[in-house]
Amino acid sequence: MNEKIIFAGFGGQGIILAGKLVCIAAMNEGKYVSHIPSYGAEMRGGTANCAVVIATEEIPSPMVFNPTVCVALNLPSLKKFESRLSAGGVLIYNSSLIENGPQRNDIVAIPVKANELAEQAGSYKAANMVAIGALLKANMQIASLQAVKDALSQAVSKRNLSFNDINKKALTLGFESVKTALH
Amino acid sequence: MNEKIIFAGFGGQGIILAGKLVCIAAMNEGKYVSHIPSYGAEMRGGTANCAVVIATEEIPSPMVFNPTVCVALNLPSLKKFESRLSAGGVLIYNSSLIENGPQRNDIVAIPVKANELAEQAGSYKAANMVAIGALLKANMQIASLQAVKDALSQAVSKRNLSFNDINKKALTLGFESVKTALH
């Protein structure tokens, strides 16, 4: 396995954390992982994304030009990365904010009502967790849901630890929202 | 002709000017000339010297490691350059300040009472001119006494032009103080 994943969304949607969380979970399960945030151009606001590689062998290049998986939490992100996704790739997108899904037919598009499910879990801020949940179901090789839940305490800063119950709920809701696992 | 001349003395004895004056005179007579001051080591006080080359052909190197002529206006200068003088070279030294002349036998040593003759010309400051005068007599190829006198107005800064009569007198006194021309 060598999954190249892009997480993308607004700054503030917890994109970087999402990537980090998945990495730690996979690392704890013995996989090779890497994570590079796109750290903006000394610019404030705008979109954020990070490139994550999860692999069973050493990772030569941590860069992700053509992701195999993309998690898009808002429309600009979807627009930016849809074309870059490799054929057969998986696109998980936040259908709470994105009305029209991707145009391409050679990819697997999975809409997730991330905002709604996050609210349901207890906070609209947990949309990133919902998306991760969906990702874990869509591709079961990346990491187990339990591993991700366990990794929360490592990934989240101390002052946000109190949100972890909500986060776990959101992860589960996202996981369950996807009907069939692809891998 | 390719004379490599070192002028040396205390800062304040007009060493740099002496070299410049000889250069301008020789230049005006159609010779090739170059002049490099030793510009101290971001240090105040101490000794000063400059390296002058006067030649009838283009000057490849303006540096003077082993001078053919040295004009030493004080003792430290004599000590410093005596050993460097090339064999057969000419050493003109200020016997007003230097009691014991050079040790070497393979050079031509010419003592000049530069301070006394300068006072005689009108100012102790003209010791450099006395030395030049002596130099011009010792080596008649460098430049003519007249050319040097003519060059004074080019070499000396405006506010010092009024000293030129004294300077000319000092040049003459120096010139006359040397009995026989060597070249």
Next chain:
Amino acid sequence: MASGRPLIDKKLCKGCELCVNVCPQKVLAMSEQTNEMGVPFARYDDSGNCNACTFCAMICPEYAIQVFKNQEVLNKG
């Protein structure tokens, strides 16, 4: 008292709420909806109570607000 209305360009609004807080007439509020950037934008409540003081426009860092004032003009008709 003067009257008028603010015109808010919701595309430019970044949802800072400064206009809402500065409005002396309390006629501005944040929309429930979000704009393209994903943020809730400021709305005029259309109450007619705007006094055209321009405070909202003056403090808006996004130049998202224009203000109209109802002014009397000589009826030359």
Next chain:
Amino acid sequence: MASGRPLIDKKLCKGCELCVNVCPQKVLAMSEQTNEMGVPFARYDDSGNCNACTFCAMICPEYAIQVFKNQEVLNKG
């Protein structure tokens, strides 16, 4: 009035004349001779009029001056 004498190290003297000018007793002067550096150096006139005020030493930038003061000591003999 106190008395004493300055001791000038002529090798260190750079001939600035500051000591000469500062001496309240006017007992310092520049020598006609020059030292190794070629400058005339300061000299005490040996008049015995030095009051050991140390001004000359205080202003000398070359640390060229030491000052002795004649002080009474109990004659224990």
Next chain:
Amino acid sequence: MSKKIFMRGNEALAEAAIIAGCRYFFGYPITPQNEVPAYFAMRLPQVKGTFLQAESELAAINMVFGASAAGARVMTSSSSPGISLKQEGISYLAGAELPAVIANIMRGGPGLGNIAGAQGDYFQATKGGGHGDYRIIVLAPYSVQELADLTVLAFDLADTYRMVCMILGDGYLGQMSEPLVLPKPSSKHFDKSGWALNGAKGREPHIIRSLRLNPEHALEDLNVKLQKKYQTVAQNEIRYEEYKTDDAEYLLVGFGICSRIIKAAINGLRDKGVKAGLFRPVTLWPYPYQALQNCAKNVKKVLVVEMNAGQMVEDVRLALNGAVPVDFIGRMGGMIPEVEDIIERIESYAA
């Protein structure tokens, strides 16, 4: 095996420095290395160290000068424009033979450029961006693990040779997180009592300086001494990695993050049956000229890949001295060479 933690390059660099005994950090914010000072600001007070945000890069490098002269392990960190500002200070450190570690987490230039990772400062680091004849040791890590490991090494090298040792990374490496086994401190002890400043108690005064006025050749003497030292470093401290070079017909050369792209390309090429290998200098100065020459003995062609307009390629040419043709791929302004482009270029040689 020690426990792996997941850490960002910049933070791994800072933590490794603390492990190495660095207790003084002077720096000035600049993207993409801001996590370095932030981490030190948080951690140094916990270990009784001093973090000081300087008023500028100039002040920072000169505070480093002072702390190093005082005998401390000290470092600073910056990114391209900030490193340019430190050049005078680096030359002074070199002239005064003071040990110090400097990290340059490079970004796109010239000028303000952008903040993406880049490798445009290779020349500046290896040939001397400051004035005069001096050298600094330059280490080019290519993973978070190596970044941490080389940081510990950097302090030892700096102290061993009383030299500046630079960690030359780039924005991608600094921002990247990877699993990391924290490095162990070296057991080496460095006695600085022979030269460091702490008040001339019961000994002759120590003077730290690069000024050399008298006699005439004092400065040349210093330079001769420095050059001898540099030769020793060049003999002892060369480091590099070879990857699948044994049977390679095409040798790729790259450093830092860029060599990971190259590895991916080599894997791709090998899959296609093309025998390609990687030579990766870890020390950019001293440069592994001899090792590279040996490694390239049997190859048909060398391809250098850099994230710049072609800088290390000059050292590759110097190493090979005309023996093997050298080609170059470079991307600039924070762009990253693409695996496919590398593969294509190598394939074009066979065609």
Next chain:
Amino acid sequence: MSKKIFMRGNEALAEAAIIAGCRYFFGYPITPQNEVPAYFAMRLPQVKGTFLQAESELAAINMVFGASAAGARVMTSSSSPGISLKQEGISYLAGAELPAVIANIMRGGPGLGNIAGAQGDYFQATKGGGHGDYRIIVLAPYSVQELADLTVLAFDLADTYRMVCMILGDGYLGQMSEPLVLPKPSSKHFDKSGWALNGAKGREPHIIRSLRLNPEHALEDLNVKLQKKYQTVAQNEIRYEEYKTDDAEYLLVGFGICSRIIKAAINGLRDKGVKAGLFRPVTLWPYPYQALQNCAKNVKKVLVVEMNAGQMVEDVRLALNGAVPVDFIGRMGGMIPEVEDIIERIESYAA
């Protein structure tokens, strides 16, 4: 022939700049170039120009940035440590494509070093002391006359290519006086109205900057443009001198003041019947690689002589690419290679 005057290098530099139309000078004192600002301070007010002593080299180079952005002919001058401080600014000038002339009257380094002439900043000048991939044109005069002539040329080159052009001299050259025929101004006219700043009157605003954020490859585009420009310069602006190379068996290579020592040595060698010649690059960047290669075709050995630890010798090696053996003599710290040492070395080859 025009009248010869006797002038010091530093002053000839300043007067030539004024002849070239330079009316703005921003600088900071440093030996051995102090006569440059002093001369400008005296002369510029006479020609309605502006001399401003900046508070530092940093301020000076950034004032140059401003004046150049305003469309003026402007220069600054300094010596080694001061030039190190200007590296960030030079990179910014390069990134913003602003023309400017910078003189580096080199002294002995590293660090404070001393104030004697030296050539230790060759790498800094030619490979880029600042960050990022950029180039500056580097001219290396070897006499007062050439210093003046190249200064006039420098302004034209800077304006032609919107680049920094550096005059790389050394303390000896700056301090040396020689007969000089004042150069003539060039008749070239440069229209800067397409980019210079003077208020967007009746036109779109001009922006002078090196920041490139969007789109992703904007900075790469800038760099590609810069690299193309540099190639053009390399094609058009190579300058060098050959001296007695026609039949030379031994080729000496040197630049600046050092090549005069070499000439003296060659004369000495020729007197002894040894066929030696000099190749003297006048442009250090672009470097005359091809010309040197051609020139060295039939020689037995190349000897590079520099007043540093061996910097240009790398470019010589790159030029010859292994075709001819290359030897090196260097003196450092303000010392000057001696004619006898050069002669001896060449004679040793024959032995």
Next chain:
Amino acid sequence: MQLNTKNQLQENLIFTRPSSLNARPHHFCPGCGHGIVHRLLAELIDEFDIRQNIILVAPVGCGVLAYFYINVDGCEAAHGRVPAVATGLKRVHPDNIVIGYQGDGDLLAIGIAETIHAANRGENITIIFINNALYGMTGGQMAPTSLVGQKTKTSPYGRSVEEAGYPLKACELLATLAAPVFIERTSVHSIKQIIKTKKAIKKGLSNQIKGKGYSFIEVLSMCPTGWGMKPQAAVEWIETHMVPYYALGNLRDR
């Protein structure tokens, strides 16, 4: 004037975007004070009708794109060097209006030498100084103006006087110099202060137009992102924390 029943009401646009502002959204965070100051400056450029005479020198900091938003000739300066670049520009074009725009890291940390010397020379330029008590662009590090106890990325335990000294007061520092003709500190956290800010910048520009010399306007400005606050909280933080330390008002007006 008496109300005249014959008159009728008409809607007039009394507040709109200044024409010298480019019609593009800017990159500032929600509630950022930079946006307000940009608008004020653009309004004044319109009012003085000097758009075609301006050269705007932008800093490295969140104001880095000022020339991208305001439709005038623009010049970048390296971090901290705005006053030097402005000096170069102004010396060549004394008739252009040269405006320097700087943040507190830019102006008081790395660039304090250039700031003091340009002010001391009395360069005929106008400097607008955005004091937001930290480095915004690089993600919220301590600035020379960060308040005592203020937590930032590089003062995670709060700015300590022992380690970092007291926050620097730019206006008070410059007021020790003889040359500046105008020095004032305002803010953009309230309507009253926004109006004062505009007036101060106006004075700074008119001074330059008249050739009077160096003008300096310090503006306290919200940085909700750097401060980790909602915009309204940032507004209040200026009132409760910054204003007490950075006294608002004019220090010089010649």
Next chain:
Amino acid sequence: MQLNTKNQLQENLIFTRPSSLNARPHHFCPGCGHGIVHRLLAELIDEFDIRQNIILVAPVGCGVLAYFYINVDGCEAAHGRVPAVATGLKRVHPDNIVIGYQGDGDLLAIGIAETIHAANRGENITIIFINNALYGMTGGQMAPTSLVGQKTKTSPYGRSVEEAGYPLKACELLATLAAPVFIERTSVHSIKQIIKTKKAIKKGLSNQIKGKGYSFIEVLSMCPTGWGMKPQAAVEWIETHMVPYYALGNLRDR
């Protein structure tokens, strides 16, 4: 005490070279104020008996060899960076007495940023500042402290306020900062002022010994060479030209 005829006169050496001065002639020009300040500093080092505890940071300027003349641990600093180097030293060795010695070009031109920030941080160091109204070492160029109208190599027509502004007053500038505990301006052109200079430096050292913080002593100092005057004329020039502009006295003593 009554004179006792039984007592006899004895010659006592009441003024001699301080032992912490190396027995070598220095490079200063005749009449240079640097030499006087060097001696005062050395005397105080003797008096405090702290020779073995000092780290002396020398500038680039005529004071560059201070550590060569005073027999203590010495450190070079790049031009203008004395305060930064001193900060690095002091942070590592808080128990050493770190003394910075700087000229006016060094401290107020290229190094003004480091000066202000070290002062503002209240670094526990002592700065001795030699104000000789120009750059001595480089041959007499205009300094930030050169007086209006003063002719130097780079102000051949006299310093003009329009071009170069008014001379900077270091003490007054630093006195706007909260942290410094001691700021005083003295001179070495008269015996009275030499005594005051010694007292001021003494206070600066004792402050540091007590851990009180930053002390700053500005000393007006003759530069006969740079000023193109005989030493005595230089002494008088300080009295007639410098003192009226640079008021002598204490600005802070906490």
